[in-house]
């Protein structure tokens with residue numbers, strides 16, 4: 001795995017100007033993803049995961065305003081690139097899968113034709129070869145009888161099948177980076193595992209990097225090389241999956257892990273974290289946005305947060321991170337990680 005990041009996000013901030021005030025959605029976000037790596041971005045609903053992924057693709061809401069930072073992909077700062085350059089990158093070098101596959105597909109166009117459209121737009125595939133390539137793409141995502149399914153409309157397929165078609169669409173141009181935002185939420189556990197295995201297999205084959213966004217820590221534990229934990233628009237901790245579970249350093253990460261049952265168990269566990277996310281419209285947001293929920297808070301926590309470096313180590317943005325000596329009692333890891 002190369003040490004040079006494929007995507008390097010530094011000091012990224014974004015806010016929304018709304019009628020009810022400014023939403024300070026992201027602040028000083030650092031995140032890096034290397035070629036072939038699967039990075040999980042984990043946090044409660046409303047923590048800013050989707051806002052970050054949309055911003056990276058240049059498809060933010062019109063109310064969004066970048067307040068600082070950079071997001072370099074292949075030498076280009078995507079936050080400063082024009083729409084033309086971003087449109088070139090989207091769908092060809094960076095693909096995205098969203099939560100609801102049905103909204104990602106055109107309901108009145110056959111799925112095979114939709115894949116051929118992507119090939120026509122982004123890949124140098126001759127017209128006569130497109131049908132075969134589309135069928136091959138369906139086969140690669142384990143859609144049975146792909147020749148027949150090529151002619152199916154989305155409504156003729158199950159939710160899991162539709163998500164496989166969306167993955168086929170996303171992977172048709174062999175992107176260097178896949179951003180998958182809650183790609184399996186709403187699917188049953190077996191289908192979830194199948195979809196995740198599929199993404200991982202295809203990533204291993206092509207060296208594709210994946211940013212896997214989820215509120216399900218156990219799922220991230222099973223499928224990611226590294227995990228970044230997001231809380232209220234901050235990345236609070238980031239590190240190799242095993243290290244993060246064995247010795248979480250930020251109190252929020254520790255609470256998330258305690259609230260997470262074994263992998264594969266359906267959970268709505270993040271509701272079990274005490275307290276709520278702060279209102280991101282507040283102008284007097286505390287320096288550490290976890291402060292009101294934190295059992296370790298002291299007066300020192302009102303000073304600027306220690307910056308979290310985006311690298312290969314295990315990093316934390318906290319004034320009182322858990323030290324090595326505290327770790328013996330350790331938070332429990334989901335079984336799949338403990339057994340690894």
Ligand SMILES: Nc1ncnc2c1ncn2[C@@H]1O[C@H](COP(=O)(O)OP(=O)(O)O)[C@@H](O)[C@H]1O
Pocket residue numbers: 016018023025043044045046047048049050051052061063280
């Ligand atoms: N278009 C928008 N206008 C104002 N606020 C927004 C907009 N989109 C998202 N937000 C706010 O940004 C925060 C992060 O949202 P989001 O990224 O969707 O969370 P997540 O994906 O982690 O569940 C939330 O407080 C949400 O209300």
Ligand code: SF4
Pocket residue numbers: 251252288289290291294295296297298301317318319320321
């Ligand atoms: S900086 Fe302070 S308040 Fe914030 S998480 Fe760390 S100990 Fe808690």
Ligand SMILES: [Mg+2]
Pocket residue numbers: 049050051181182
């Ligand atoms: Mg989201």
